[in-house]
Amino acid sequence: MTYRGEMTEPLGARIRRLRAERGWTQRELAEPGYDRGFLAKVETGSRPPSEEMLAYLARRLGLTVDDLRFGRPPGVADELRASLDEGYRDLEQGRVALAEERFALAGKQAADYRLGDVECYARFCLAEVKWQLFDVSGAQKALEHASERADAAPPWLRAMIVHRWSGCRYLSGDAGTAIARVEEALASPELDPDAELCLLSALIHPLMEMGGLHRAQRAALSGVRLTRVATRPDFVARFHRQASQVWQATGQSARAEQDLIEACRLFASVGFDRDAARCRWARGYLLRRLGRLDEARAELTSARDQLAAIGAEEGVAGATLELAEVRLRQGAPAEAASLVSEVWPLLARDVESLGEATGLLGQVAQSRDDLPEATRLLREAAEIQTRASLHGAAVSTSLRLGDVLRQRGHLDEAIQAYQRGLDSAAGTDS
The missing domain is CATH 1.10.260.40 (lambda repressor-like DNA-binding domains)
Incomplete structure (x- = not known):
């Protein structure tokens, strides 16, 4: 254009x-x-x-x-917004270079025409390119650049900027700041249902990983009410995907699976292939937790392949790690270790995944009876998770570490590991 x-x-x-x-x-x-x-x-x-x-x-x-x-x-603002919407669908479907070119052109034209809201949207879309490429620090900087025009933006866009920015902070190991920023935005009197739903969705995963189940549950229940009046199907879908974690944690597995199926349907209806594939990843995680390992393997393999095809590296890393966990449980530790190795270069950008992968390699070593290596890796994973305030993950890792140490006859160290797990559990509200 x-x-x-x-x-x-x-x-x-x-x-x-x-x-x-x-x-x-x-x-x-x-x-x-x-x-x-x-x-x-x-x-x-x-x-x-x-x-x-x-x-x-x-x-x-x-x-x-x-x-x-x-x-x-006449009509240039609407045409530029439509171009950005189309570019966002390009990005969701893996046409990253085309999308980035479209975003940059629209952003320049919006700046020339002094269309602050459109320029903000274009800057946000450029940040989404960084997010898709798993460039966490680049995405955060681009989101801060978009925030410079946020005063002119509609509430939904301001909320989405906060959503993604908090996601960057969380992936960088700063979950406390991520949550505080979202909660600050939720206190704004200018929110509409879409914006509020977007922010509640951003809260759920960090709260869950920090052990704040009750707070996450309150956010999920508030969001359920908002889905009846929200107008953006992608925001409703994103909420369903996040809320499924709460239903899983509270023993409502059928509800969790139904939410993920609905989220996938909604994302597909608006051409958001990346997000639909992420729902399949989340469903694979749920199926693994339910012990339906063959189904989980099929769903996670499909999700990983779809995410790889559209260049969504963060999703590829997460789905691959989950697939590795399934293969380990299915008695294929060598394949599990190989899967972790495939995505290891990506993991330095995501503290949560790095801790998960390190712990998973510790389990692989334990399955091979290499207990010294299992001890080293599990200790390293527990350190990563504790520093990032990922209390739930740190509890599980510390308990596994204690079991390995006890198996080796190191009883005093085992007790220390169990105590560390208890200390991490005390950081939760569940």
Whole structure:
């Protein structure tokens, strides 16, 4: 989508061009509010128009004042938003380079036309490119760049910027800051149902991983009420995906699976292939927890392949680690270790996945009766998880570490590991 070079056109020349395009004389445009001579000086640039005259001329030309002032073609804001929406679908379907090019062009045009809300949206979309490529620090910087235009943005977009920014902080091992930022945004009086639902969705996973089950449950129950009035299907779908974690933790497995199926359906209905594949990843995790390992393997393999096809590296890492856990449980430790190795270069960007992968390799070593190596890896995993305040994961890892140490006859160290697990459990509210 391209436009003529009106953005650099002097205001007077723009008025003259628009008048000529309509076949009007200077007198026909100027009268009855102003005389022809004054308009002639405005058109040549020798006299700037007052705000009152600018409003009068805009009205006569059938434009808004800002459309006239900044040389905006009629409908350009809607066209740019539609272009960004289309680019976002390109991104969700793996056409990353095309999407990034579209976002950059729309952002430049929005800046030239002084369309602050559209420019903010374009900057957010560019941050989504970084997110898709698992460039966590790059995504956070791009989101902060988008925040500079957030005052002009609609509530849903401001909420989504906070959602993603908090996700970056969480992946960087700063879950406390991630949660605090979302809770601060939830206190805003300007929220609409879509924005509130978006923010509640952002809270659930960090709260769950920090052991805040009761707080996560409150967020989920509030979100259920909002799904009845929210207007964005992608926000409703994202909430269903996150809320499924709460239903799993509270023994409502059937409800959790139904939420994931509905989320996948909604994402697919708007062409969001990346997010639909992430729902399959989440369902694979649930199936693994339920002991339905063959189904879990099939779902996770499909999710991983779909995410790889569209270049969603964060999703590839997560689905692959979950698949490795399934294969370990199915008695294939060598394949589990190989799967972890495939995504190891990605894991430094995500503290949660790094801790999970390290602990998983510890389990592989334990299955091979290499207890010293299992001890080393499980200790390292527990350290990662404790530093990141991932209390639930740290409890499980510490208990497994204690069992390995007890198996080796290191009873004092085993007791210390169990105590560490108890200390981590004390950091939860479940």
